[in-house]
Amino acid sequence: MSFEWKNQTYEKYDQIIDAALALQGDEQKAFVKAYCDTGAYARQNIGYFSGYYGNEKRLEILKVFETAHPIFGTSAVTPEEAFALGLKLAKEQKAK
Numbered sequence: 001m002s003f004e005w006k007n008q009t010y011e012k013y014d015q016i017i018d019a020a021l022a023l024q025g026d027e028q029k030a031f032v033k034a035y036c037d038t039g040a041y042a043r044q045n046i047g048y049f050s051g052y053y054g055n056e057k058r059l060e061i062l063k064v065f066e067t068a069h070p071i072f073g074t075s076a077v078t079p080e081e082a083f084a085l086g087l088k089l090a091k092e093q094k095a096k
Helices: 013-022 025-036 042-052 055-065 079-095
Strands: 003-005 008-010
Touching: 003 025, 008 013, 013 025, 013 042, 013 055, 025 042, 025 055, 042 055
Parallel strands: none
Antiparallel strands: 003 008
16 A cells, blocks of 8 residues: 655555654645545544544544444444454354
8 A cells, every 4th residue: 555645655554654743734634635535444443543543643544535443433442442343343253
């Protein structure tokens, strides 16, 4: 995966996220739109990747990219809640 914006190449999701969060207003919106136009799952990939961050930054990422985490949605979760959601999902998958 590679994304170029204003002669800068971004090859990792954390680079894309950090760049978007450093921008503001119309420039931020243009950056996010350009990134999301790179592929059908670009926005969802950021939503998934946001799960590696703490709640405060994750919620900011979700807001800026207008997306959701595939398991946590757009809610703040404690580590215990995250574990319980993962366990529930694993049990559901095993039952199939």
